[in-house]
Amino acid sequence: MSIPDALAALSSFLGEGYSCSKSDLDVHGQSESYFPQTAPDAVLYPKSTDEVAGILRICAEHGCPVIGFGTGTSLEGQAMALSGGVSVDFSKMDQVLEIRPEDMIVRVQPGCTREALNVRLRDTGLFFPVDPGANASLGGMAATRASGTTAVRYGTMRDNVIALEVVLADGRVIRTGSAAPKTSAGYDLTGLFVGSEGTLGLMTELTLKLQGQPEAISAAVCGFETIGNAVDAVIETIQMGLPMARIEFLDTDSVKAVNAYSGLKIAECPQLLVEFHGSAKAVAEQSENFGEIIADHGGSGYEWATRAEDRSALWAARHNAYFAILASRPNTRAVVTDLCVPISQLAQAVEETRADIAASPLAGPILGHVGDGNFHAILLLEDGNVEELAVAKQLADRMAQRALRLGGTITGEHGVGVGKMPHMQAEHGDGWAIMADIKRALDPDNIMNPGKMVRLN
Numbered sequence: 001m002s003i004p005d006a007l008a009a010l011s012s013f014l015g016e017g018y019s020c021s022k023s024d025l026d027v028h029g030q031s032e033s034y035f036p037q038t039a040p041d042a043v044l045y046p047k048s049t050d051e052v053a054g055i056l057r058i059c060a061e062h063g064c065p066v067i068g069f070g071t072g073t074s075l076e077g078q079a080m081a082l083s084g085g086v087s088v089d090f091s092k093m094d095q096v097l098e099i100r101p102e103d104m105i106v107r108v109q110p111g112c113t114r115e116a117l118n119v120r121l122r123d124t125g126l127f128f129p130v131d132p133g134a135n136a137s138l139g140g141m142a143a144t145r146a147s148g149t150t151a152v153r154y155g156t157m158r159d160n161v162i163a164l165e166v167v168l169a170d171g172r173v174i175r176t177g178s179a180a181p182k183t184s185a186g187y188d189l190t191g192l193f194v195g196s197e198g199t200l201g202l203m204t205e206l207t208l209k210l211q212g213q214p215e216a217i218s219a220a221v222c223g224f225e226t227i228g229n230a231v232d233a234v235i236e237t238i239q240m241g242l243p244m245a246r247i248e249f250l251d252t253d254s255v256k257a258v259n260a261y262s263g264l265k266i267a268e269c270p271q272l273l274v275e276f277h278g279s280a281k282a283v284a285e286q287s288e289n290f291g292e293i294i295a296d297h298g299g300s301g302y303e304w305a306t307r308a309e310d311r312s313a314l315w316a317a318r319h320n321a322y323f324a325i326l327a328s329r330p331n332t333r334a335v336v337t338d339l340c341v342p343i344s345q346l347a348q349a350v351e352e353t354r355a356d357i358a359a360s361p362l363a364g365p366i367l368g369h370v371g372d373g374n375f376h377a378i379l380l381l382e383d384g385n386v387e388e389l390a391v392a393k394q395l396a397d398r399m400a401q402r403a404l405r406l407g408g409t410i411t412g413e414h415g416v417g418v419g420k421m422p423h424m425q426a427e428h429g430d431g432w433a434i435m436a437d438i439k440r441a442l443d444p445d446n447i448m449n450p451g452k453m454v455r456l457n
Contacts, residue, residue, distance in 0.1 A: 003084055006064035007042050010086065013054055017045040028087040033075045034335045034389065035418065040067060040081035045092045049165060049173060049204040055088060057171035059447055067449050068198035070140025075336050076417030078144060078197050082451040088202060090139055096120045104210045105179060110139020110203050126210040129154035133319040139203045144415040145195030149246045152371030154211060161194050165205035169443040179207060197415055198449040200442045214277035218287055219311040222294050222302040223267040227251060227354055230270040231347040233297040234370045238343050242289055246275040247371035248318055254325060254365040261324030262317040267301050273318055325365050325378045332380045335392035339403035340374040340412025349406055350375060353399055360391055374412035416453045
């Protein structure tokens with residue numbers, strides 16, 4: 001392996017698209033979560049698939065690690081350069097290539113963000129529904145199989161990516177899937193790359209499903225005396241088949257942080273934030289039915305927001321909850337972890353997690369997309385405090401073990417990266433070794449985001 005030789009060749013190949021500036025290296029070595037800064041040796045800014053293919057051919061020749069980079073919002077260290085190498089930043093490949101309203105699909109480059117795409121779609125009557133909160137790049141969202149607040153109705157990236165263009169470790173360019181709504185032609189290579197976290201190749205184009213913009217939207221917030229009551233209301237709502245577009249949970253500590261950060265006046269108790277999409281009549285009926293469900297579980301303060309600006313303020317506060325929680329304890333970092341369990345086990349998972357955190361010396365507000373059994377704990381620790389970090393990691397480990405015990409998964413949407421690797425064997429058994437075999441077949445020299453997702457030794 002000769003990273004210096006690779007860097008020299010890449011500098012000559014890309015010209016202005018090559019950077020070794022300290023500011024660039026620092027930005028691409030940071031993480032949203034607790035991981036220490038781990039900078040690459042260079043940052044590359046390709047403008048085309050041909051340039052990405054050229055980058056990978058050079059890196060393959062010299063054994064240089066390659067890490068894909070979208071907007072840097074991943075939470076399990078996926079974009080860290082653990083072995084040095086180059087960070088391939090897709091911010092200059094951010095175009096919407098083709099909108100096909102009649103087929104309800106769109107082709108985009110990987111650096112296009114979900115917000116930018118939805119701005120482009122405003123005049124078409126369509127929108128892209130996957131909403132992880134952050135204004136993430138669509139390539140990064142596909143690479144981590146992201147989901148978010150709307151997954152309960154519209155699914156995750158797994159359900160909304162139908163075709164890809166991918167550059168493999170040796171520089172070959174392949175296309176997976178097609179514009180057809182279904183196929184039975186061979187292995188599902190699209191599904192293989194969605195969620196692969198850049199360990200098998202780099203996505204250079206995505207074809208995505210779109211949805212029709214709903215005629216009517218209504219959002220509401222409602223409080224509960226206990227976490228259990230709120231979660232039980234969610235379970236009954238899902239089991240009744242009520243078509244929620246979003247159903248989010250915030251515990252008391254999360255609500256306090258959001259109120260202080262966003263200037264809201266939500267009652268400081270466990271809260272559900274919900275949203276319905278559909279015709280005006282359907283939304284009214286769904287709202288009424290949901291009101292009956294929450295009344296049975298002691299819900300209160302059930303108020304609807306039908307004006308766009310009121311809904312936007314409500315969901316902006318939810319999306320900023322992570323930063324609100326960080327601000328609630330100055331000079332902190334966070335271990336941010338998630339799990340996902342069957343809906344029938346959700347109440348037990350949340351209650352056990354809340355009790356485990358309460359028995360620790362750390363604050364750890366809980367919130368999440370409980371409509372699909374997915375919730376998060378944001379474990380706050382003093383920046384640089386080794387003892388608190390150890391406690392937070394222990395809490396996160398027990399969350400993962402709890403998820404598996406209850407028939408769930410160690411991560412519903414954050415992905416594996418570095419942070420969740422210790423639990424992959426427990427979840428997948430010999431299946432994890434098969435993932436490593438696939439990695440070896442497509443990336444025999446282990447240059448694609450090494451040290452993530454699978455263990456090769």
